[in-house]
Amino acid sequence: MKKAQLERYSRHIMLPEIGVEGQQLLLDSRVLVIGLGGLGAPAVMYLASAGVGELVLADYDHVELSNLQRQIIHKTRDIGRNKVDSAADMVAALNPEVHVTRVSRELEGDELIAEISRADVVVDASDNFETRFTLNAACVQTGTPLVSGAAVRMEGQVSVFLPEKEDSPCYRCLYEDDGDAGEACSRAGAFAPLLGIIGSIQAAETLKILLNQPGTLAGRLLLLDASTMHWRNVKLAKDPACPVCGGKSEANALEV
Numbered sequence: 225m226k227k228a229q230l231e232r233y234s235r236h237i238m239l240p241e242i243g244v245e246g247q248q249l250l251l252d253s254r255v256l257v258i259g260l261g262g263l264g265a266p267a268v269m270y271l272a273s274a275g276v277g278e279l280v281l282a283d284y285d286h287v288e289l290s291n292l293q294r295q296i297i298h299k300t301r302d303i304g305r306n307k308v309d310s311a312a313d314m315v316a317a318l319n320p321e322v323h324v325t326r327v328s329r330e331l332e333g334d335e336l337i338a339e340i341s342r343a344d345v346v347v348d349a350s351d352n353f354e355t356r357f358t359l360n361a362a363c364v365q366t367g368t369p370l371v372s373g374a375a376v377r378m379e380g381q382v383s384v385f386l387p388e389k390e391d392s393p394c395y396r397c398l399y400e401d402d403g404d405a406g407e408a409c410s411r412a413g414a415f416a417p418l419l420g421i422i423g424s425i426q427a428a429e430t431l432k433i434l435l436n437q438p439g440t441l442a443g444r445l446l447l448l449d450a451s452t453m454h455w456r457n458v459k460l461a462k463d464p465a466c467p468v469c470g471g472k473s474e475a476n477a478l479e480v
């Protein structure tokens with residue numbers, strides 16, 4: 225590791241859970257982030273500053289004025305630009321050592337599978353159930369860890385899905401794919417700091433996976449009501465009838 229890197233990441237290296245070897249793991253890692261909105265913005269910024277070596281940023285949308293209330297990776301001057309371009313500029317400003325691959329189109333089919341196969345972790349920062357179900361199925365197929373987040377109004381949630389582990393549930397175990405698109409921020413609104421909280425937790429869980437740390441949110445759903453700052457932990461298990469992961473154990477969702 226170079227002298228400048230030792231200084232840049234010194235506060236990580238001081239941690240016994242990370243050290244030089246752990247920081248090198250981060251430098252050698254590749255993370256795919258789907259969605260560069262309110263969740264993806266803080267997640268990408270923390271992953272970049274933490275030294276994740278390669279970030280693949282995927283979003284086909286453009287920056288709009290209404291995004292700026294919560295999507296802190298974009299600036300007023302970026303209105304009208306592709307989100308991947310403005311996000312890449314912020315990453316370069318934060319940490320020019322991070323290699324950024326820009327994907328300014330919707331990833332589908334074989335291309336999506338290929339990108340997920342190359343990633344060490346996938347961060348789902350999308351804003352709709354259709355994309356979440358698609359990413360979950362692809363991660364189950366490839367055995368790639370998935371860090372999922374969602375936030376709307378004053379409520380947010382985060383979980384981690386580890387398809388390589390036989391007893392780990394998948395996102396489809398939690399929600400039925402019944403065609404319900406759910407509420408989006410554009411229709412229901414969203415409390416700006418809530419997106420920052422949930423996106424930051426997604427970054428933290430991603431780093432823990434890359435560092436092979438225990439204690440991730442795998443098998444748990446973390447829920448936040450920002451109106452009261454009340455947190456809940458819900459235990460998850462595979463759905464034996466899940467059509468995606470084919471769970472064999474009894475499903476449960478119990479508050480712990």
